Amino acid sequence: MKKIALIIGSMIAGGIISAAGFNWFAQAESPAEKTPSAERKVLFWYDPMYPNTRFDKPGKSPFMDMDLVPKYADEEESSASGVRIDPTQTQNLGVKTATVTRGPLTFAQSFPANVSYNEYQFAIVQARAAGFIDKVYPLTVGDKVQKGAPLLDLTIPDWVEAQSEYLLLRETGGTATQTEGILERLRLAGMPEADIRRLIATQKIQTRFTLKAPIDGVITAFDLRAGMNIAKDNVVAKIQGMDPVWVTAAIPESIAWLVKDASQFTLTVPARPDKTLAIRKWTLLPGVDAATRTLQLRLEVDNADEALKPGMNAWLQLNTASEPMLLIPSQALIDTGNEQRVITLDADGRFVPKRVAVFQASQGVTALRSGLAEGEKVVSSGLFLIDSEANISGALERMRSESATHAH
Structure with a gap:
């Protein structure tokens, strides 16, 4: 029994010595391990979508379904x-x-525009003296007339009476001063100079006078009938010229300073894509629309063939560049x-x-x-x-x- 115990004790002691020896040998044979590097220092975490909000620990962003991002101390190097x-x-x-x-900063922008009458090409025909209408020529609103076309015939009693006095003075030997006074009275009464010259040349009283269109254009007001009385300065007709017309567009006030020359504009009309439009001149109207912050740009455009009609849509292209x-x-x-x-x-x-x-x-x-x-x-x-x-x-x-x- 003692022999068995001695054998077991010797085996345990030998195992301990062998293990210790192996451990020493292994340490002697294996190289020294390097010291682990220090971890990067985190200052805080944040959500890139809300960078002003900082968090003291990682996790999910309360704003977005994404992880918080660390901000490291070494990133402060700047x-x-x-x-x-x-x-x-x-x-x-x-x-x-x-x-x-x-x-240069280049601009190429299109603006909607609108065709309208040129208000400078506008005439009002009035009765220069009281009378009554003998004849109305077959015309109505919307009709085109040429300059000199007859509109209506009038009888004006005051003109007839003054002509009679003039002829009476001529027949009775009135002085030049007297006859010239009668003619001047006719002028002041509104009798056209052409009719006065005809009176002098023919020595005959003219009882009917024709009012004629003073310009080419379209009748925009005309509502008289034969037999009607007419007072002095009553409007007989309104005539609007068609050449040239206006094309207006609203442009932002922020680029109005770039508008310098008519060559910067290209004008097109959808109703007449085949037509080349010639711009005579342009004007930036004073005043800015308070709601849209735009200015009105008005172009005067040739319209000899009257292809452009008031109310038509147009497009204005602005092509320009800054300094x-x-x-x-x-x-x-x-x-x-x-x-x-x-x-x-x-x-x-x-x-x-x-x-x-x-x-x-x-x-x-x-x-x-x-x-x-x-x-x-x-x-x-x-x-x-x-x-x-x-x-x-x-x-x-x-x-x-x-x-x-x-x-x-």
């Missing part, structure tokens, strides 16, 4: 006005840049309502927010008054990520502080 962003992150989000250029100025893609601009800014990429690879003053925009291009220099790089795609990072890192606050300092 210049006084910019931020660095992981290049892999910017590449994955399709961040692109564009170069600030200098050149050379700083230009950026419009998609590079961040407009918050309170400020307008861009994100620039500097030579050190930092993204720097800069406040800009916008002058005008057209066709996807924005002209600037100030804030950038020609040749600078601006972010034109992926702005959301960069702007969020700039907001988180405080770069936007530094930008605003610098702007306030410069302002003072």
Whole structure:
């Protein structure tokens, strides 16, 4: 029994010694392990959609169905006005840049327009003295008339009486002063000069007088009948000329300064797509529509063939360009309502927010008054990520502080 116990004890002791020896040998043979590197320090977590709200632990965003993103302490490495962003992150989000250029801002914009009568080509025919209508020529509103076309025949008693006195003086040897006085009275009474000359030439009394159209055009008012009495200065007819006509369009006040010459306009009329329209002159009417912030642009257009009718629709194309100025893609601009800014990429690879003053925009291009220099790089795609990072890192606050300092 003692022999068995001695054997077992020897085996246990040998196992312990062997294990200890193996452990020592293994430590001697295996290289020393490296000390694990310290983990990156997280300052806070945030939702990129709401970068101003910070969280002290990871998890799901309460605003969006997405994980919160950590903000690391080593990401605070930045210049006084910019931020660095992981290049892999910017590449994955399709961040692109564009170069600030200098050149003219071009405009090519169409505006609906309307054809109307030229109010300068308008005539009112009046009775120059009281009388009654002997004959009305077959005309009505909408009819076209030529200059000199008869409208109606009148008998005017005052003119007949004055003519009788004139002829009586001639027959009884009246003086030149007396006869000239009668003729002047006829002129003052409204008798046309042509009828007075006819009286002198024929020495015959004219009892019927014809009122004629003073211009070519369309009758817009004419409502008289034979046998009617007519008083002095009563309107007999209204005639509207058709050549030239007006074409008017409302243009934004923000581009009115670009309108300088009739050659900038291209005018088309859907009803006459085959017609080439010649613009004689143009006028920007004074006054801005308070509701639409537009000005009325009025064009005077040739219409010898009267193809353009009042009320027709038209399209006015404005083709023009500004003086050379700083230009950026419009998609590079961040407009918050309170400020307008861009994100620039500097030579050190930092993204720097800069406040800009916008002058005008057209066709996807924005002209600037100030804030950038020609040749600078601006972010034109992926702005959301960069702007969020700039907001988180405080770069936007530094930008605003610098702007306030410069302002003072």
